[in-house]
Amino acid sequence: MKIHDDVRKRLRVLYSENDIAKRIKEIAAKLAEKQLDDPLAITILKGSFIFAADLLRAMHYAGIETEVEFMMISSYRKGTQSGQIEIKKDIDSPVENRNVILIDDILETGRTLAHARDLLMARGAKRVLTCCLLEKPGKRAVAIEADCVGFTCPDQFVVGYGMDMGHSFRELPYIGYLPQEERGETR
Ligand code: IMP
Ligand code: MG
Numbered sequence: 001m002k003i004h005d006d007v008r009k010r011l012r013v014l015y016s017e018n019d020i021a022k023r024i025k026e027i028a029a030k031l032a033e034k035q036l037d038d039p040l041a042i043t044i045l046k047g048s049f050i051f052a053a054d055l056l057r058a059m060h061y062a063g064i065e066t067e068v069e070f071m072m073i074s075s076y077r078k079g080t081q082s083g084q085i086e087i088k089k090d091i092d093s094p095v096e097n098r099n100v101i102l103i104d105d106i107l108e109t110g111r112t113l114a115h116a117r118d119l120l121m122a123r124g125a126k127r128v129l130t131c132c133l134l135e136k137p138g139k140r141a142v143a144i145e146a147d148c149v150g151f152t153c154p155d156q157f158v159v160g161y162g163m164d165m166g167h168s169f170r171e172l173p174y175i176g177y178l179p180q181e182e183r184g185e186t187r
Helices: 002-010 017-033 049-061 111-122
Strands: 012-015 039-045 067-076 084-089 099-107 127-135 148-152 175-177
Touching: 012 017, 017 049, 017 127, 017 148, 039 049, 039 111, 049 099, 067 111, 084 111, 099 111, 111 127
Parallel strands: 039 067, 039 099, 099 127, 127 148
Antiparallel strands: 012 175, 067 084
């Protein structure tokens, strides 16, 4: 979108393509060590679609065969609806007795991940192993930590590699941020 051209120019790289690729290989190796029986990867849309695509391929090379499902979740974080979670698209397969690998982009307040994890456990999943590319510490409203984390990131609004600001920037191959002092009205 043209309106974001100015922001695009001022973005700074936080994690490069190479940083991300290297870390994803490490996460896949860690998951392989767990030797999960017949896993089901559940990707939380939209933000984690690129992370999940790369992680799933890295998992393949690490020797993990997995089924894949998608769940679309929105969290309303403003005004009176703060913290409300809505499942916009649910998975199509049952999770009863399955080893689930739940994949998300950012763990911030923890509401999204905790809601999805609790829902899957309530549906009878044997285990839900959570995997987030980024986590922002000190922002948690719900007590949850991910089993696998790519990077602990600074408290900046990040974009790229699947993550958006006003529907833009998801296609960037790196993770970037707009420094606080330059952010102005754009957040
Ligand atoms: P929470 O953990 O429920 O607060 O929500 C985390 C979700 O908020 C993530 O899955 C993202 O979709 C979104 N989010 C949080 N921080 C950022 C950010 O810095 N950039 C883009 N999206 C973010
Ligand atoms: Mg998200």
